[in-house]
Amino acid sequence: MDKIKISFILNDKPVTVETNPNKRVVDLLREDCECTSVKEGCSEGECGACTVLVNGTPVTSCLMLAGQIEGDSILTLEGLMKDGELDKLQTSFVEAGAVQCGYCTPGMVLSAKALLMKNPHPTHEEIRRALSGNLCRCTGYTKIFKAVDMAAGN
Amino acid sequence: MKAFNFYTPKTLTEALDLLNQYKGRATVIAGGTDVVIELTERQRDTDCVININKLNELRYCKVEDGKVKIGALTTFTELENDPYIRENVKGLHSCAVHVGSPQIRNLGTIGGNVVNCSVAGDSPTTFMALDATVVLQSKAGKREMKLTDFYANCKKTQIADDELMTEIYFDAPAKGIATATMKLGKRKALVIVVVGLAVLVEKDDAGNISRAQVVIGGVSPKPARLPKVEEYLVGKPVSKATFAPCADMLSDAVREMIPTRASMPYKKEGVKGVSDKTFGRILADFGLQEGGR
Structure with a gap:
């Protein structure tokens, strides 16, 4: 197996990683890039815990091979904080008490971030649809939706 | 791995x-x-x-020479957001909207869904109702095949080892054509197809059905056209009363297709509701009655 070199933008910084091609993006980010906010849950695209944004679009990183993100721009939770300040969404998750065990939180925040980047004032139904690919097994959905509502200024 | x-x-x-x-x-x-x-x-x-994900030349959805042509790398999200599909091919739009989750729709491609042909796949059923054709390309050249033939007489599909599916196309629905798709799953998001139904109905100037293409998915290994239902519909007026008996006909079809499967008792009942809703949407697409979700 030949190693591959992957160059991409990770949280606004260009990086180049040499790695084995039989790695998924979730493994690449966690093992080679120290982005441990990216959680592995079900490993089959059902739970959304491993959600990252590729060119502003939410995807489940357990369903992508490392080599597929060549040239792309990746955003993980680590990249959300700007100049030591939490993102508005992160603050609203804290204020709404939208975090229980926390395992689904990075994916939830990123799916919500992708929504707000495209649609700054979504309706409640649009929020529910945008988060429909993220499961919270503590079932804390009400507060999670409330947090996104708060960040959207609803 | x-x-x-x-x-x-x-x-x-x-x-x-x-x-x-x-x-x-x-x-x-x-x-x-x-x-x-x-x-x-x-x-x-x-x-x-x-x-092949970087072959952007295979990422398009366009109407050309009376055909709707969709590049194999078009994602479900791209299909969902296409204004032409949303307005004119409601069955396909609805199919794209209900695939997996936002994350899956952002990744999953039409070509992958058609070639992989999962028993519980979403789009093959819909494309078969649209009587779509796949374009297969290899170093030796290009060939085209109706989706019904693509899935016939083999374990998966007729694609050869050295071929790539590059496009799927179908006739752009003319005036007088309505399409609808519905899938029965266990909840709204992130579900695979338990029973899927895709329908295309064409009506003539007198308001009678001149063509019907009815495809059931999630029951047999590949989506299947249902000639009995299609023959029943042709020549009858487009109305709720015409469509009503389809529920029982589909239920019988499920029982005949999977007589011994454990899921048969559930699917044969479930398909009745799927039938009513799908044909309700056909009526709505013709502007005759409300369709519901």
Whole structure:
């Protein structure tokens, strides 16, 4: 197996990683890039815990091979904080008490971030649809939706 | 995951060369939503993975010469957001909207869904109701095949080891054509098809049905056209009363298709509701009655 070199933008910084091609993006980010906010849950695209944004679009990183993100721009939770300040969404998750065990939180925040980047004032139904690919097994959905509502200024 | 070499061709020619070189020992990956799971769970052994996801020339949805042409790399999200599809091919729009989750729709491609042809896949049923044709390309040239033939007489599909599906196309629905799709799943998001139904109905100037294409999915290994239902519909007026008996006809079809399957009692009842809703949407698309969700 030949190693591959992957160059991409990770949280606004260009990086180049040499790695084995039989790695998924979730493994690449966690093992080679120290982005441990990216959680592995079900490993089959059902739970959304491993959600990252590729060119502003939410995807489940357990369903992508490392080599597929060549040239792309990746955003993980680590990249959300700007100049030591939490993102508005992160603050609203804290204020709404939208975090229980926390395992689904990075994916939830990123799916919500992708929504707000495209649609700054979504309706409640649009929020529910945008988060429909993220499961919270503590079932804390009400507060999670409330947090996104708060960040959207609803 | 087992070891393999990884290639990202930059052009279609380069991809076809690689396929030709690795004949049968290569795995093509587009969105990856099915293939990566198979690789991770070691259900698939391969010498190399050819990542065609950067072949942007295969990412389009356009109307040309009276055909709707969809590039194989078009994602479900792109299809969902296409204004032409939303207005004119409601069955396909509704199919795209209900695939997996936002994340899956952002990754999953039309080509992958059609070629992988999962028993519980979403789009093959709809494309078959649209009587779509797939375009297959290899180094030796291009060939086209109706989807019904593509899925006939074989375990998966008729695609050869050195071929890539590049496009799927169907006749742009003329005035007087309505389409609808509905899937029964266990909840709204992230569900695979338990029973899927896709319908195309054409009516003549007198308001009678001149053509009907009815396809059931999630029951047999491949989506299946239902000639009995189609023949029943042709010549009858487009009305709720005409469509009502389809529920029982579909229920009988399910019972005949999977007489011994444990899920048969559930599916034969479930399909009745699916029938009423799908044909309700056909009426709505004709502007006759409300369709519901």
